[in-house]
Amino acid sequence: MTDIRRLAEHLNISIGTVSRALNNRPGVHPETRSRVLQAATELGYVANASGRSLRRGATNTIGFVIETGSPANQAGDNFFYIVTDAMHESLAERGYDLVILPCHSADDPVEYLARLVARGIVDALVITATRVQDQRIALLAKSAMPFLTLGRSETPGEYPWIDLDFHDVARRSVAELVALGHRRIAVALPEKDVNLGQHYRSGYLAGLQAAGLPVDPDLILRVATSEEGGYDFGRQLAALPHRPTAALLCSEATTVGLYGALRNNGIAPGTDVSIITFRENPQLRFLDPAPACFRTSLPELGQEMARAVLDLLGNNGDQARRNHKLWPMTFVPGASVAPPGS
Template sequence: MALLEGVQAGLFEHGLDLVILLARKGEDGETFLRRHIARGTVDGWLLSGTQHEDARIALLLERKIPFVALGRTASASDYAWIDLDFEGLVAQAMALLIADDHRRIGLVAPPATINNSHVVIAAYRAALAGAGLTVDEGLIHRGDSDEHDGEAATRQLMSLDRPPTALLLMGETAPVGAYRALRSLGREPGRDIAVIGLRDNPTCRALSPDLTCFTLDLNALGLMLAQQLVAILGHEDGDMPSPLQHRWPMELRARESHHVLAPRA
């Protein structure tokens, strides 16, 4: 809601309104978008949930329809986007864990269809390589990254012959499932295994020990998305400067869950 409030505030300044259009569960995003383009439902678009290969972006570029994407894609480059700085996030988290002598770090990432999954995994591999560590592909899990997947992924990773001594969970609620799985296995987060989550969201604030994760100003992010879309709408006749492409910073909140006394290989 904080993100949407920021978007609405930025649009309201220019006499525009935010209309939220939700596709039905399982509905193809391109089909949904084509239907609303044909109806002329809106003047411009803010796209979320960007895919690695995103036909929606290609369609909007082809039709010259104003839009800004919340996220990147591999299928196009010359368009306006604002994305979370997943590269910086992973680099900070991995540096923290490696400095604490962790050498086997499990990564729970989104599905390969989601673009940030590729960004996160590339940054994870780069961090290990930079520290002179070998990448073990068995420590990388791709899934829905929700609470249920966080639990299943944690059980899978901890069942390895050489389980991880730390977990980096790139899902909003994945840490909730990870905590539950670890405790069912007799392992205590923040004591027996280090855990770092993605974002300081309300669901994870109830976890104990307090989750080490990242925070961002969602209202300000929404405002910037709106401002960029308004700028594009104001240049529909041409003379549009290069599209804004910006990685939104996230701040590390180092709490208790990443501390362990002695990592085990």
């Protein structure tokens, strides 16, 4: 770890310039800014390299990065409030505070993270909404900053993750529908770079295979993770010459849009097309028929994440970096599921 003076010496530029670059102030050449951030990351810069901070555990603060501009959050998702509340409570028992670090919608998530790491304001970071190829993970893996990801990625590196079990949710959703006689089951996947889509897709395919059903590429669609995306999905299903009798959603944010699009096309959710969505949340309760979905304890998830981060900062940090946990979910039946042609 190093302080701002040594960082400036290392780079052979003034302390003032280094400070402006670290703090995203104007008047720094983009190339210089990028050199400063890179050096700070690699050398393990901490903002206040006093005695207090020259050891791991300097700030007693854990950062939780979220993208506030995402449609799912703006639609009123309570996921992060509940997870962070429980995580914070667990951390506080061990003398740590949690801060939420919102990456605003106009900012580049990788640059934002580089700035955060460089400024050394937290002891460890949690990142969420992982991508298949995730530059943030590549950045963190090169830095001295301990981190946990909520979600996996194909980006190489040894780091701990916790991930909701999307594969198993999709596989079981198919099995539930097959048991009722469904043969044509559509699926709404997110954009290709969203990592959870890989696992949801593999679970869907595993479910079809277990049932001896063929894969119809027409039934595998990619839409935005938002109400609009759900509407788009429903519109596309309605236009298919050979319509599916059931549909799976890998995100609950798309549910209301799907209901709306089906109804606008004279198709009744539940009776004409069975629907299983992802995570049970308060908004789904307003829908009729009630959507079948999957339940999990978000407070327990937050507690588990607190444990995983504290393990990283403990004496067995190297071992904790290899902690990987698939988080199970329970099926919640709903009136949105019925035998085909009922």
